[in-house]
Amino acid sequence: MWFFYSPNVIYGEEALDFLENISGNKCFVITDKIIEELGFLKILTDKLEKFGKKYEVFNDVRPDPREEDVLKAREKCISYAPDLVIALGGGSVIDTAKATWALYELPESTIDDMHPFNSELYDLGKKAKLIAIPTTSGTGAETTFAIVVSRYTNNVWQKLIQAHKGLIPTFAIVDPIFPMAMPPNLTIATGFDALSHAVEGMISNWKNEFSNALSLKAIELIFKYLPIAYKDGTNKEARDYMHQAATMAGLAFGNGNVHIGHTMGHCLGAVFHTPHGQAVGVLLNYVTQYCLNNPDEKDETIEIYAKMAKQLGWAKWDDDNKKAAYTVIDKIKELQKTVGFPNKIQDLGISREEFDKNMDIMIGLCFQDASGVMTPRAPLKADYKNIYIHAFEGKDVDF
Numbered sequence: 191m192w193f194f195y196s197p198n199v200i201y202g203e204e205a206l207d208f209l210e211n212i213s214g215n216k217c218f219v220i221t222d223k224i225i226e227e228l229g230f231l232k233i234l235t236d237k238l239e240k241f242g243k244k245y246e247v248f249n250d251v252r253p254d255p256r257e258e259d260v261l262k263a264r265e266k267c268i269s270y271a272p273d274l275v276i277a278l279g280g281g282s283v284i285d286t287a288k289a290t291w292a293l294y295e296l297p298e299s300t301i302d303d304m305h306p307f308n309s310e311l312y313d314l315g316k317k318a319k320l321i322a323i324p325t326t327s328g329t330g331a332e333t334t335f336a337i338v339v340s341r342y343t344n345n346v347w348q349k350l351i352q353a354h355k356g357l358i359p360t361f362a363i364v365d366p367i368f369p370m371a372m373p374p375n376l377t378i379a380t381g382f383d384a385l386s387h388a389v390e391g392m393i394s395n396w397k398n399e400f401s402n403a404l405s406l407k408a409i410e411l412i413f414k415y416l417p418i419a420y421k422d423g424t425n426k427e428a429r430d431y432m433h434q435a436a437t438m439a440g441l442a443f444g445n446g447n448v449h450i451g452h453t454m455g456h457c458l459g460a461v462f463h464t465p466h467g468q469a470v471g472v473l474l475n476y477v478t479q480y481c482l483n484n485p486d487e488k489d490e491t492i493e494i495y496a497k498m499a500k501q502l503g504w505a506k507w508d509d510d511n512k513k514a515a516y517t518v519i520d521k522i523k524e525l526q527k528t529v530g531f532p533n534k535i536q537d538l539g540i541s542r543e544e545f546d547k548n549m550d551i552m553i554g555l556c557f558q559d560a561s562g563v564m565t566p567r568a569p570l571k572a573d574y575k576n577i578y579i580h581a582f583e584g585k586d587v588d589f
């Protein structure tokens with residue numbers, strides 16, 4: 191038995207108009223100040239007014255949302271008592287909204303209660319529906335059941351990754367009007383986050399036919415449309431397909447999971463505050479090489495990536511599987527070059543001295559990160575260190 195969980199997905203131009211069809215008149219809108227300054231909040235509130243819905247706005251979400259932000263939103267949400275909770279923003283906003291929604295529905299609970307074994311979370315939605323409206327094309331948070339919230343413990347900001355299927359939003363409204371305003375660097379960082387969900391997802395231990403179908407299509411769309419969206423952010427077709435690709439990759443990630451690219455990216459980000467898309471995007475090739483080099487003869491990574499490369503037209507159907515599988519590395523390097531995405535950690539402005547000084551902290555955090563268990567090849571401490579060093583220096587992983 192396996193499963194496929196998804197919100198109701200409404201996508202394409204004017205998807206926002208679907209709000210009219212969702213019952214509920216009192217909306218608690220969760221967003222951040224940048225979204226407000228970009229005029230996106232007004233686009234949403236104009237629609238809410240047009241459809242006769244009342245609203246209250248919480249705009250205090252910060253990047254890498256902290257537990258205290260969630261608790262602040264929870265207080266306001268409880269006192270407003272909405273029947274719709276609407277998240278308008280990127281992953282930080284949507285994660286904050288999922289947690290706020292759950293704490294509004296179950297006011298006796300805490301963030302620590304949002305774990306896969308808490309059956310109460312399956313009953314969310316009795317007080318309000320959760321509508322997620324992504325403004326970037328990358329995180330897939332509008333489709334997933336995970337929440338990443340930072341908590342300061344032991345002198346470091348630790349990213350708590352909480353997860354439960356009940357936390358999946360009721361609706362995901364994927365309207366390309368919002369990502370249109372992303373500057374090129376945010377377009378590529380979020381695009382590489384989506385790509386990482388899809389590429390890592392293909393070989394994760396939870397991979398399945400549904401998630402792999404979505405990963406494959408997302409990879410095809412990202413390779414075609416990310417360079418166009420990067421060069422011309424006003425290209426509607428490219429923005430629309432990138433937005434769809436990010437949601438598809440999010441569904442793949444939500445139902446098939448990711449592995450050590452995200453583990454190592456989370457830990458790099460926890461220490462150096464590297465934006466999530468940059469962190470996982472820069473590590474993607476190194477962890478993929480590490481998995482391709484798996485000495486376990488039963489491992490399927492070569493076979494899976496070879497088939498994927500052939501399906502995407504990157505290799506010929508009669509090519510040797512090993513050769514075909516490694517074209518995935520070449521294609522990712524090529525895409526990084528085309529859109530000017532950093533291909534090694536030292537290009538992220540992190541000094542070698544600081545990197546080495548924090549190595550043990552990062553590795554320690556890796557062993558606490560839930561996505562690590564999804565890897566087909568589990569690194570021990572020495573391998574984590576070596577992958578980080580190779581990724582820092584930009585050297586191919588040959589072990």
Ligand SMILES: [Fe+2]
Nearest residue numbers: 329383387470
């Ligand atoms: Fe991600």
